[in-house]
Amino acid sequence: MCGFLVSTNPEHRGLCFDTALRLMQHRGPDVVGNTSSSGRVALGHNRLSILDLDQRANQPFIDSSGRYSLVFNGEIYNYLHLARQHDISMRTTSDSELIVELYARIGPKMLDELNGMFTLVIHDTLDDSLFVARDRLGIKPLYLYRSDSGVLLSSEIAPILSLVGSLPFDEFALRQYRKMRAFFNGRTPYSGIEMFPAAHWWDGTRFHRYWNLPEGEQQIPDGDELRELVTSAVIDRCISDVPVGSYLSGGLDSTIVAGLAEKPDTWTVGFETSNEFDHARTAATAFNSRHTEVLATVEEFVPTCEQMIVDRREPLSVPNEVLLFWMTRQVKTRNTVVLSGEGADELFFGYDRIFRWAATSEWNLEEFSRLYSYGSHQDLEVVEDALAPFLCHERAIDIVGRFFQIAHLHGLLRRLDNSTMRCSVEGRVPFVDHRLVGRMAGVPFQQRMPGGVVKAPLKAVFADLVPESIRNREKIGFPVPLAEVDFPGTSSTLTPMDRWLQYNLQVLTGGGWEDTSSIGGNTRTQEATG
Structure with missing residues (x-):
C-alpha cells in the first residue's frame, strides 16, 4: 500500500x-x-x-x-x-x-x-x-x-x-x-x-x-472448515478499488488461490529452457482467466540482480526473486494488487524431506543444517541462532514446524514484498491469514501429511478446483537455471548456489567482505523451499 x-x-x-x-x-x-x-x-x-x-x-x-x-x-x-x-x-x-x-x-x-x-x-x-x-x-x-x-x-x-x-x-x-x-x-x-x-x-x-501461535495439539479442520478458512482468506484479499491479479506457477498453492479468486488476471514467468508454462496454462484454461507468460533471459539475470541489491541495500533471498520482480513489472501494466501462494508449504508441511526427517528422528542440529541450509559453509553457530526461539521444544517436528511457520516464512514474505513493491504492486498472501495459521498450529504431522502425501488435506478439499495433473505433481515454483548464470567475480569451483550467495554479498559490500568459515562437507541436493 x-x-x-x-x-x-x-x-x-x-x-x-x-x-x-x-x-x-x-x-x-x-x-x-x-x-x-x-x-x-x-x-x-x-x-x-x-x-x-x-x-x-x-x-x-x-x-x-x-x-x-x-x-x-x-x-x-x-x-x-x-x-x-x-x-x-x-x-x-x-x-x-x-x-x-x-x-x-x-x-x-x-x-x-x-x-x-x-x-x-x-x-x-x-x-x-x-x-x-x-x-x-x-x-x-x-x-x-x-x-x-x-x-x-x-x-x-x-x-x-x-x-x-x-x-x-x-x-x-x-x-x-x-x-x-x-x-x-x-x-x-x-x-x-x-x-x-x-x-x-x-x-x-x-x-x-500481542499475539502468539496457539500452543498444544489440535485436530486438523474437517473438509468444510478448511475450505471455508482458505476461501474466506482469498475472498478477503480480493477487496480492492483497483484491479487484482494472481501469480500462477502451475503448482498447487497458486492454483488454489487463483481458482478461488474472482477470475483475476493470471501471470507466470520462466526461461525458455526452464519453465512451468504448460502447467500454468492448464490452470488458466480451467479458470478461463486472462493469462500472461513472461519470458526471462539468462543474459538479463545478473544485471537485474545487481540493481535490485543496490536499490534495496540488502541481498536477495533465492534466485527466483529476480523472476518475481520481472513478472511483477508486467503485472503492473494491468493490476495493482497480486495474490500469491506463500505460506501453504509452511502450514501443510510441503517440504516433505525435511519434515519426514523431523517427524521420525530425534533433534539433531547438524542434520537439520544439512537438510535446510543453502550454502556449503560449515557454520552451525548461525544455524543454532536462527533456531534459538524454537529450541524450547523437545521434539524435532515441533522445532522444525515452528521454525518454518515463523522464521522461514519471514524470509519468503520479505522476498514477496521487495519484489512487488519495487514495481508499485501490492502482494497479498491468503495462506498467511492469521486465522488459518492459528487453526493449523498444533495439528500433528500425520494429519498434515497422511500416508506421507505432501499437502494431502489441500489436495482432497480442493480436488474439484485443481486439475488432477497439478494436484499430483512435484513442487517446483518458478525455476532458475542457475548453472547457466555467470556470476562475475565468483569462484568457478563453488556450487551454483554458493556462487549466487557469494555474488549477493559481493555486490552488497562492494567486495569488501569474505566469510572465512570453511566450505565443504555439507553439500546437498537443493529442495524447493521457497
Whole structure:
C-alpha cells in the first residue's frame, strides 16, 4: 500500500527527510512525499492507492479529534465490519481512517481485532508519544534504528542509511545469510538497523507481544472448515478499488488461490529452457482467466540482480526473486494488487524431506543444517541462532514446524514484498491469514501429511478446483537455471548456489567482505523451499 518514514531526530527535517522518503517512492507513486511534523516527530508517506482513491484518504491521516496522526502500510480486510461494530462514522472508505479512529477509542487493544497485514505508527500530538505496531506474522516490513539522537522507522533500509550515513555491516548477520540465505531474529545486514518484530507493538520504550501461535495439539479442520478458512482468506484479499491479479506457477498453492479468486488476471514467468508454462496454462484454461507468460533471459539475470541489491541495500533471498520482480513489472501494466501462494508449504508441511526427517528422528542440529541450509559453509553457530526461539521444544517436528511457520516464512514474505513493491504492486498472501495459521498450529504431522502425501488435506478439499495433473505433481515454483548464470567475480569451483550467495554479498559490500568459515562437507541436493 505504501512506504513510510518516521523520525524523532530534530536534525531529520526538511530537504534531507524529503530526499530520504523519495528513495522509496516506488512503494507509493500515486502520492509522493506527503509529510507532517509536530513536536519531536516527523512523519512521511508515499501512497499506493488501493482502497478509497480519493485524496481525503491520503496520509499522514489525522483522526476526527485532531489528536492522533497515522502513517500505515498494508491493508485491513475487515475494516468496514469493525467500523459498523464500533459505530464509527467514517468520513472516507479508507482502512486508514478505521485504524486511527479505533485506536482513539480502545488503544492498543485494537490490534486484536484487525484482520490484515500492516505496519503502522500513530503519533499522539498531545503527549508527543509514538505507538508502533506490526502484523502478527510479519507480512509487511518495518525497519528500526535507535540512537541517542532519536528513532527512525522506515518501510525500507535505504531511507535510514540516507539519514544516518554509512553503518558497519553486521558480520554475524552476513554469515547467517551466507549459510541460510536469510536473516533471523530481527537482524539486518547493518549494525544498528533491526527488523521490528512481528506480533508486537512498541511505545518507544518497551516491546509488547500481542499475539502468539496457539500452543498444544489440535485436530486438523474437517473438509468444510478448511475450505471455508482458505476461501474466506482469498475472498478477503480480493477487496480492492483497483484491479487484482494472481501469480500462477502451475503448482498447487497458486492454483488454489487463483481458482478461488474472482477470475483475476493470471501471470507466470520462466526461461525458455526452464519453465512451468504448460502447467500454468492448464490452470488458466480451467479458470478461463486472462493469462500472461513472461519470458526471462539468462543474459538479463545478473544485471537485474545487481540493481535490485543496490536499490534495496540488502541481498536477495533465492534466485527466483529476480523472476518475481520481472513478472511483477508486467503485472503492473494491468493490476495493482497480486495474490500469491506463500505460506501453504509452511502450514501443510510441503517440504516433505525435511519434515519426514523431523517427524521420525530425534533433534539433531547438524542434520537439520544439512537438510535446510543453502550454502556449503560449515557454520552451525548461525544455524543454532536462527533456531534459538524454537529450541524450547523437545521434539524435532515441533522445532522444525515452528521454525518454518515463523522464521522461514519471514524470509519468503520479505522476498514477496521487495519484489512487488519495487514495481508499485501490492502482494497479498491468503495462506498467511492469521486465522488459518492459528487453526493449523498444533495439528500433528500425520494429519498434515497422511500416508506421507505432501499437502494431502489441500489436495482432497480442493480436488474439484485443481486439475488432477497439478494436484499430483512435484513442487517446483518458478525455476532458475542457475548453472547457466555467470556470476562475475565468483569462484568457478563453488556450487551454483554458493556462487549466487557469494555474488549477493559481493555486490552488497562492494567486495569488501569474505566469510572465512570453511566450505565443504555439507553439500546437498537443493529442495524447493521457497
